[in-house]
Amino acid sequence: MKVFGFYKSKKYLQRVMFSITATMVIVLVASSVSNTYVLEKTVKSIQEESNLKVLSQIQYNLTYMNEIISRLSNFAYRDHFLIPLMFNETLPKMDLIRGHRQMSNIMESSSFLHSMVIYNQAQSELYGSSSNFLLDDGVTKEKIRRALLDPSHPQPTNRLIPMSLEQSDGRIDTFAFIVTDSLKPFSNIQSAIILFIKSDWVFDSLKKMNVASNRDQGDIYIQTQDGQLLTSDPLASFMSDQDQAHIKELVQEDKSSGSRMSGFVIGDLSGEKEMLTYMEDGIGAWTILYIQSYSKLMEQVTKARNQSLLLSGLFLLLAVGMSVWLSYKLYHPIENMIKRIKPHLPDEKQDGSASFDELSLMSDNFMKLSEKLSEISSEHIVSQYYIRRFLTDSQLFSHHDMQHLIEKHELNISVKDQLLVCVMRIDNFAAYDSSITGTSKKLYNFAIVNIAGEVMGRYYPCEAVEVRGDHVVLILSQIVQETPSPFAQVTPLLREVQDTIERYYGISLSCGISDIISQYPFLSTAYSQALRLSQYVIVKGHKTIIASEDIKENLASKQMSLPDAIEKKLTEALKKGQLTNAGNELEKAFSLIAGFHYEDIIRAVSNLAWVIKNTAADIHENRIISFSDDMDYIHQITQEKETLEEMYLSLLSVCAKICEGQRPANMERNEMMLETVKELIEQKFPDMNLSQQSIATSVKLSSAYIGKLFKENYHMSITEYINEVRLNHAQLLLEQDNYTISEIMDKCGYANQSYFFRLFKGKVGSTPKEYRMKKSIS
Template identity: 75%
Template sequence: MKVFGFYKSKKYLQRVMLSIMASMVLVLAASSVSNTYILERSVKRIQEDSNLKVLSQIQYNLSYMNDIITRLSNFVYRDHFLIPLMFNGDLPKMDLIRGYRQMSNIMESSSFLHSMVIYNKSQSELYGTSNSFLLDGGITKERIRSTLLDPANPQPTNRLIPMSMSQGDERIDSFAFIVTDSLKPFSSSQSGIILFIKSDWVFESLRKMNVASSRDQGEILIQTKDGQLLSSDPNASYLSSEHQNSINELVLNDKQAGQHTSGFVIGDLAGEKNMVTYMDDGLGSWTILYIQSYGKLMADVTKTRNQSFMLSGLFLLFAIGISIGLSYKLYNPIENMLKRIRPHLPSTRKEDAREDDGPGSGSGRHVSQSYGDELTLMSDNYMRLSEKLNEISSEHIVSKYYIRRFLTDSLLFSHRDMQHLIEKHELNISVREPLIVCVLKIDQFAVYDRMTTGSTKKLHSFAIVNIAQEIMGKTYPCESVEIRGDHVVLILSPSEQDDNAQFNQVRALLRDIQDTIERYYGLTLSCGISDVISQFPYLSTAYAQALRCSQYLIVKGNKAIIASEDIKENLSSKQMSLPDALERKLAEALKKGQLTNAGNELEKAFSHIATFSYEDMLRAVSNLAWTIKNAASDIVEHRIGTFSVDMDYIHQIPQEKETLEEMYLSLLSLCAKICEGQRPANMERNEIMLETVKELIEQKFADINLSQQSIASTVKLSSAYIGKLFKESYNMTITEYMNEVRLNHARELLERDNYTIAEIMDKCGYANQSYFFRLFKGKVGSTPKEYRMKKSIS
């Protein structure tokens, strides 16, 4: 019940959980229904095609049987031993004997004949061969007369007519096939031969097709023109008059609707859904029917559907579990925030004092009932905190104002006045202990200021102030404030464990602040630390000292922590400028184009500069820049060489670069450009010429006649000279470079387009296939065909 109460109290969690759960249910249900629907249609389509194939085979078998019987009947009708039996009015006994013997021979030679009867119109007599015809006292003869010789119902010739020759049995045991000398319907007014075909012979193919599969496929029946259904099995289903009428109606309606001779239709037969496939026999007499129970036909589909629904149900239970877990995981941040908010809510403080704040607790229900949902609760709490923040913001602004005044104008306050203001505004600054000041500056501030938006700067400033005060405040009482937007100042008082006010842990804490800011915001800070002061009026002096220490990152580098003892040598240095000889040697090396010497002199100069005071460092670097500029001007004036150097940029280096190392690298780069511009003119001409050769090859690589000789002729130089120059410059011959360009283009054509190998050779300037294959395999490791196959597979 506690768990249920917990979820009941979390309205936002309910919405999240129900949304995910409903989505999963809809997706699983739609997937299961669509899959079973598609499966049923596929099975139905496959079964329909299979049924038509079966009926087509049966149609072929019946046509083949009809051809056999027709050929036999034509032979029998012209037999000279049987003609007297058909036409003689006065039949001699010997003709009768010979006729019966011939009929017996025909019966013995044709296994599919049930019996054979000859009708003599002159005598109005029937002559038959079967025992029942001869010995049953005329019953069979009378059955034949009433069925086949009825003047009111003439029978078609050369067609199979179903009949029952057995007494007292309506089972179709034979088919009558009437042969006359005309195509008119047969009646007692003309002579003819009647062949009775065994029904088993006709139905044999039906039975074989029906048991072709171990599974019950249904029943195959024959439908006559008058709608009678024929089957070799008297106990077959669908033979009742009710079923015959239903089947006739289904088939007839489908035939009339589609105007076709074959098809399939699904309908109810005696309350059961069945699938009826039909096809005319091709002779215009019968229709072959294939009737199957739709339930049995789709048994596997139904089984699969049930299994699918069962699996979907299992997956649905699994999905519900996942949705609950996922919803709670998504809700977890909100829950954690609520745990922090609840103790500070006016409506829940009393309840929280008495009850445990856990899942299903009363306070949770109270909050849910009071605030609607969790987001409304947090929104209301945010508004309440905003109002409270507005109340204290003015006091915070005043406190920060006095801290800035203490740092910049502390000499204007007396010790007592500052002590009074600190106590009044509850500043975290000791009024009895010594203090130190730390300055934190953002490295590369000029670039940072240019590339960062105003809102981001405010965020970074807020983060640095608060992170610095939080980390430092764990050990030392401190106050932090931002000044001029480019640095943050910390005022530290000694901790209770720091009896001698040595502030031994300050460097380690400043390093922790640097690492934290760099990890979260990607900014590096340099820090300056003042000496310990004992009187409040000296705060501005300590601040100026810490700020001056931070300037010496020019020597120490970015992310440095600098105190006065770290720069004693610089502060006590008496040297204010570089030796004249050093600057003179630098200028001479530049004019001679000796980059190594110029670099050595520049390195010596910066080694001297690193020992100067801060202002003297900037002045010395500026003087070096002037020296380099003047040397460049002299070189241009005397036309020793040509080069592109931005003269104005030389003077910006001391202002744009923060460290001596950066300044040194920038000036060294300028010296390299100056020395590079003084290379011999013929060297530059050679480079231009070689670049021209490369451009010619890249433009005309498809030309089969392109060669080192043709290129030399184009640039008006000897082939040997240009080949030697190309080899020395690029460490390869012109022919090797030409093949490299051609083979690279061949690879691109093999990868992108469907050109033949011959077309690619033509486009890349190759005429010999074996030469092309050898070069390609030597460069790529495989033949062009293998390369194309590998690329198509990958």
């Protein structure tokens, strides 16, 4: 009952549970019904196709039987022994005897014949071959006359006509087949041969087809044009006049609806549902029917449907259980939220037995909280505005006005104790500003303000506000118990704020702490002082806390620029390529700069950058071989770097690049000379007189000197290099052009063929001819 009461009291849970359960039930029921429908439809389709195949075979058999009988009847019609029996007005006894004997012979040669009768129109007489016909005192003859010789009911020729010759109950025992000299319907005005076919011969074919196709669950019938059903089974169903008329009606309706010769019909016969497949025999005389019990045919379908319904029922139970479990899982967060907001609800809604909609309840509570938050937010915006005004324009307010505003807006600033201002700046703000999106910046600023306010607020009355996006300002009020040493806990608490922000957000903060003030109008002065102190992170480094006593030497310093000697020595070291000396001078310069005022620090570093750039320009202008190094970025160092250490390393890196480009002048001259030698060889290699001596003469140097210098730099002699260039060119000519070997030697500067062959084989490993042949094949 408790469980039922729990679910009953939760309207949203009821909706979720009902929706999931109803969805599962609908899906399972629809799946089961559709599967059963598809299965039944598939079985019907397969059964119809199978039945039509069987009926097509039966149709073929009946057509084949009709052809056999037609051939026999045509043969008999032209028999000269039977012609007298058909056409003579007076029949001699010998012709009669010969005719009877011939009919007996035909009967003996055809096992499917029941009997044979010849009608003589001139005599209006029937001559038969069977014993019944001859010995029953004309009873059979009279049956034939009534059935076939009635002028008012002409009979079709060359077709099987069902008849009852021997059965007194009218059941079909034979089929008549009339043959005349025309295709017109037969009556007593023309002679004819009438063959009587055994009914068993016809119906046995139907039986064999039904058994062969394993179709003992249904019955095969032949329907005549007047709707009569023919079958060999004396106990066959649907033989009543009412069933035969209903079958005829069903078949005719389906035929007329689609103008087709075969089809598939389901209807009620003898009080039961039956499936009826029909097909015309091909000559328009009969319709072949196959009637099956629908319940037997669909027995497997019914069994499958029952099993499917049973499984669906089991799955429904499982689905209900899962829906309850899933609903509660989905509802669990809402339940937890309801538990959390219940203590803040009115008394009438805290009663768990009360009927309420959870979402409406939370919506109402959310709207109330939103209204309250809006009020708080509006008041917070106003409070933040006045705090910023106090920090920037406090001198515009009187002591009384500021005290009134503080009390009116309930600012957490003491109106009677001493105050302290702290500025917390984000280190590497340029990189932070370019890599963080606007939304993330707001989140981080919000986090810094709240964490700083919460940490500092544990010990001091504190107001925190974000200013210009790059720093946060804290206004701290002194507490009474700190009278001997006011604000003693500020530095440890600021360190805690720095560690917390860096640990959670990866943001480094540096802090500036103003001097203690006792009057509100001095807030602007204290803020400016704290902001200026925070700039001295350039000297102290990132994540430092700076008070005025920490940089008193900088504030007291009178030096504003570097001595000229340092800049001069730095310039000389750079021009000489002496990185060690340049680094020493740079280190001396930054040691002095670290004691300057902030503005003088920036100016001194900028001057150093100009000195280094001008020196690089002088070196670049006076060098024989210039070195490429972009020096424009050197002026951005003071803007991109925040500490002297970073600036020092950047300028030292520039000095290293300049010194690396400084090499002795003779090395440059040797490089130029060797490059000239290589260019001469690559231009004049076809000249047979090209040699080390001729090259030395061209460059105005001794042959020994130029040979030694070339060997030291390229680890090969000039002669070896000449041959290397010539042989490389010879390879190209052998691969690409159709020059003769002599022409190639001439173009490459060789006069002696054996010498050329020896050098070529030494380089390539084959003679020029072999090399050309190999390349042409590949």
